[in-house]
Amino acid sequence: MPSVFLVPVIPVDDKLLSSVVDPLSMIFGIPVIIDNTNHLDPAFAFDFSRNQYNSTALIAALVTLQVRQTRSATSASSSDKVLGITSVDLFVPVLTFVFGEAQLDGNTAIVSTYRLDESIYGFPPNPRLTQERLLKESLHELGHTFGLIHCPDYLCVMHSSTSVEEIDVKTARFCLKCQEILEKKLA
Amino acid sequence: MPEKSSQHSILIVDDEVVVRDSLSKWFRQDGYRVGTAEDAVHALKLMNQGPWDVILLDIKMPGMSGLELQKQLKEIDKSAAIIMITAFASVESAVQALKEGAFDYVTKPVDPDHLSHLVLNAIRQKKLADENIQLRQQISELAKVDEIVGESPQMKKIIEMIRTVAQTDTTVMIRGESGTGKELIARAIHVNSSRRYFPIIPVNCGAIPETLLESELFGHEKGAFTGAQYRRKGKFEMADGGTIFLDEVGTISLKMQVELLRVIETKQFTRVGGNDVITSDFRIICATNRDLEAAVRDGTFREDLYYRLNVFTIFVPPLRERRTDIPPLIHHFLRKYAMAMNKPVMEISPEAMDLLVRYDWPGNVRELENVIERAMVLAKPPCIRPDDLPFQILSKRETPADDSLASVEKAHIENILRRTGWNITRAAEILDIDRVTLYNKIAKYGLKKP
Numbered sequence: 091m092p093s094v095f096l097v098p099v100i101p102v103d104d105k106l107l108s109s110v111v112d113p114l115s116m117i118f119g120i121p122v123i124i125d126n127t128n129h130l131d132p133a134f135a136f137d138f139s140r141n142q143y144n145s146t147a148l149i150a151a152l153v154t155l156q157v158r159q160t161r162s163a164t165s166a167s168s169s170d171k172v173l174g175i176t177s178v179d180l181f182v183p184v185l186t187f188v189f190g191e192a193q194l195d196g197n198t199a200i201v202s203t204y205r206l207d208e209s210i211y212g213f214p215p216n217p218r219l220t221q222e223r224l225l226k227e228s229l230h231e232l233g234h235t236f237g238l239i240h241c242p243d244y245l246c247v248m249h250s251s252t253s254v255e256e257i258d259v260k261t262a263r264f265c266l267k268c269q270e271i272l273e274k275k276l277a
Numbered sequence: 278m279p280e281k282s283s284q285h286s287i288l289i290v291d292d293e294v295v296v297r298d299s300l301s302k303w304f305r306q307d308g309y310r311v312g313t314a315e316d317a318v319h320a321l322k323l324m325n326q327g328p329w330d331v332i333l334l335d336i337k338m339p340g341m342s343g344l345e346l347q348k349q350l351k352e353i354d355k356s357a358a359i360i361m362i363t364a365f366a367s368v369e370s371a372v373q374a375l376k377e378g379a380f381d382y383v384t385k386p387v388d389p390d391h392l393s394h395l396v397l398n399a400i401r402q403k404k405l406a407d408e409n410i411q412l413r414q415q416i417s418e419l420a421k422v423d424e425i426v427g428e429s430p431q432m433k434k435i436i437e438m439i440r441t442v443a444q445t446d447t448t449v450m451i452r453g454e455s456g457t458g459k460e461l462i463a464r465a466i467h468v469n470s471s472r473r474y475f476p477i478i479p480v481n482c483g484a485i486p487e488t489l490l491e492s493e494l495f496g497h498e499k500g501a502f503t504g505a506q507y508r509r510k511g512k513f514e515m516a517d518g519g520t521i522f523l524d525e526v527g528t529i530s531l532k533m534q535v536e537l538l539r540v541i542e543t544k545q546f547t548r549v550g551g552n553d554v555i556t557s558d559f560r561i562i563c564a565t566n567r568d569l570e571a572a573v574r575d576g577t578f579r580e581d582l583y584y585r586l587n588v589f590t591i592f593v594p595p596l597r598e599r600r601t602d603i604p605p606l607i608h609h610f611l612r613k614y615a616m617a618m619n620k621p622v623m624e625i626s627p628e629a630m631d632l633l634v635r636y637d638w639p640g641n642v643r644e645l646e647n648v649i650e651r652a653m654v655l656a657k658p659p660c661i662r663p664d665d666l667p668f669q670i671l672s673k674r675e676t677p678a679d680d681s682l683a684s685v686e687k688a689h690i691e692n693i694l695r696r697t698g699w700n701i702t703r704a705a706e707i708l709d710i711d712r713v714t715l716y717n718k719i720a721k722y723g724l725k726k727p
Contacts (some may be wrong), residue, residue, distance in 0.1 A: 121462060123344055140386070146295070146298070181386065182295075182299035182302075182303070182648055183293070183295040183296055183299055183385070183386065184295075184296045184299050184362070184385055184386055184387060185299065185303070185386050185387055185388070185392070186298050186387065186388045186389065186390045187389070188389065191302075194302065194308070234306055236321045239305070239306055239307065239308040240306055240307045240308055250306075250307055250393065252388075252389040252390035252393050253390055
C-alpha cells in the first residue's frame with residue numbers, strides 16, 4: 091500500500107499543513123506522513139519577472155527528493171506519493187497562476203495556499219476556509235497522481251477549478267465514478 | 278463543464294518546450310486528447326492525425342510563422358478553431374490573425390479560467406460550424422430529391438444545361454408551354470448555384486395587377502400610396518444575395534419594362550415613394566410561354582430588354598414531345614402523393630399507364646400531376662386502374678383500329694356508351710341519332726355492355 095508524504099516547501103504555514111493529514115489519510119485510506127526531513131527551499135524556482143515560483147521546476151525537485159528517499163529508506167515504496175505544500179504563489183509559464191500541479195498518473199504534486207487565502211482578495215482572513223480549500227486542492231492534485239482526470243461533476247473534488255469560488259462549490263469528496271477508479275488504483 | 282470529454286482534442290503548436298509541456302499537461306488533466314508540435318512542419322504532419330477540435334498556435338516561431346501556418350491549417354480544415362498564443366508585444370499580429378479567421382488569441386501568460394472558457398467556446402463554435410456544413414450538405418441533398426424527373430434525351434440535355442449555367446451568374450430565360458415545369462427548372466438552377474444559401478424569390482408578373490407590380494418589385498415607403506401604412510421591401514430587395522425568378526415576364530407593360538431594364542443594368546432602385554437608392558445583388562431567371570420575338574416585332578416587348586434577358590435560353594419541350602418521361606414522372610408523383618396522403622404507394626395498371634402515355638397532355642406536367650393526385654384519391658389499393666382516370670384521358674381508351682369510317686364510328690360509339698354508363702337514351706342524344714339507330718349500330722359492331 092502506498093503512503094503519502096507531505097513535504098513542506100518553505101515558507102509554509104505548519105498549522106495548515108498539519109490540518110490536512112488526518113482528512114487525507116481518512117479519505118484515501120492510506121498513511122499520510124509529514125516528511126520533516128526533506129524541507130525544500132523553492133528559491134531556485136523563483137521568477138523575478140513574474141514574482142512567482144515555477145511549479146514545474148518545484149515538481150522536478152520533489153521528484154529528485156522522492157528518488158533519494160526511496161533509495162535510502164527501506165520502508166519507502168516507489169508507489170508512494172509526494173505532495174509539496176507551500177504558501178508561495180505558483181505559476182506554469184503559459185498560465186498566470188496555478189493552485190497546484192501534479193504528474194498525471196505519477197508520484198508527485200504540489201499545492202500552494204497563496205491564492206486559497208481570503209486576505210489576498212481583500213477579505214478578512216478565514217483560516218478555516220483556507221484549510222478546507224487546501225484539503226480540496228490536495229485531494230485534487232493527489233487524485234491526478236492516481237490517474238484521475240478532471241470530472242464533469244461539479245461537486246466532485248476532481249472538478250476543474252480555476253477560481254476559489256469554484257473550489258468552494260465542489261466538495262472534499264470524489265464522486266462515485268472517480269472513487270471507483272481510485273479504489274482500483276489503491277487496491 | 279459537461280462538454281469536456283476525452284473525445285475532444287487539442288493540438289498545441291509552440292516552439293517553447295515549457296509552453297507545450299505545461300499546456301499539454303493542463304489539458305490532459307482535463308481529459309482532452311493532446312498533440313504537440315514544435316514547428317509548422319510537425320504541425321502539418323499532425324493534421325493527418327486529426328481532426329483537432331482546437332489548435333493553439335504560437336504566432337512567433339522559427340521557420341514558418343504562426344500566421345502563415347494558420348493559412349495552411351485552414352486550407353486543410355476550414356472549420357478548425359485556432360487560438361493564437363502571443364506575447365504582449367505581438368498583439369498586432371494577433372489582430373491580423375483574427376482578421377484571417379482565428380477564433381481568438383491569448384497573451385502569455387494566460388489566465389487559466391480565461392483559457393478554459395476560451396477553449397470550450399472554441400469547441401462549441403467548431404461544433405456549430407461542423408453542424409452547419411452538415412446541414413448545408415443535407416439541404417443540397419434535399420434539393421436533389423426534388424430535382425427534375427426525366428429520362429428523355431431532351432430532359433437529359435436540359436439537366437446538363439442547368440448544371441452548367443448554375444455555376445455562373447448569367448441571366449437565364451426559360452421558355453416552354455404552360456405547365457412544363459419552368460419554375461422547377463429555375464429552382465434547380467438556384468439550388469445548384471453559389472447563391473443557394475440565399476432565397477429565390479418568385480414573382481408571377483402575369484398575376485400581379487399592373488398598378489401593384491412596381492410596388493411589388495421595388496417596395497414602397499410608408500404613405501407612398503393610399504393604404505400603404507407600413508414600409509415594405511420589394512422582391513428585388515428580398516432577393517439580395519439570391520435569385521429573382523420573373524415568371525410570365527412577357528406580360529409586363531412597356532412602362533415596367535423600362536424600369537426593369539434599368540434595375541437589371543444598375544442593380545439599383547428606389548422604393549416607391551422613397552428617395553434612398555437601394556443596391557441589391559441578385560441573379561435574374563425569367564420564364565415565359567409567349568413568343569417574345571413576335572412581341573418584339575409587334576412593339577409590345579422592348580428589344581433592349583429582350584436581349585438583356587435572353588442571354589442563356591432553355592427551351593422546355595411539351596410533355597407530348599417527350600413521352601418517355603411520362604412513366605418516371607407518374608412514379609415520382611405516386612410516391613409524392615402516397616407520402617402526402619399517407620397511403621401505400623400504389624402500382625399503376627398497364628392499361629392505365631398506356632392511356633396516360635398516349636394522352637397528349639395539353640397542360641403538360643402540371644396536368645399529369647393533377648391527374649395522378651386525383652387518381653390517388655379515387656383508387657382502391659393496390660392499383661390505379663383506367664376507371665380512376667378522368668374522362669379526357671379515358672376517351673383515348675378506344676381508338677379506331679384504322680382510319681376507315683366504320684372503325685372511327687365504332688370507337689366513338691363505344692366511348693360515348695362508356696361515358697354515359699351505357700345509358701342508351703343519353704348516348705343517343707349525344708350522338709344525335711335515335712335510339713333504334715343506336716341499337717342497330719351496337720348490334721352491327723358487336724358492342725357489349727361490360
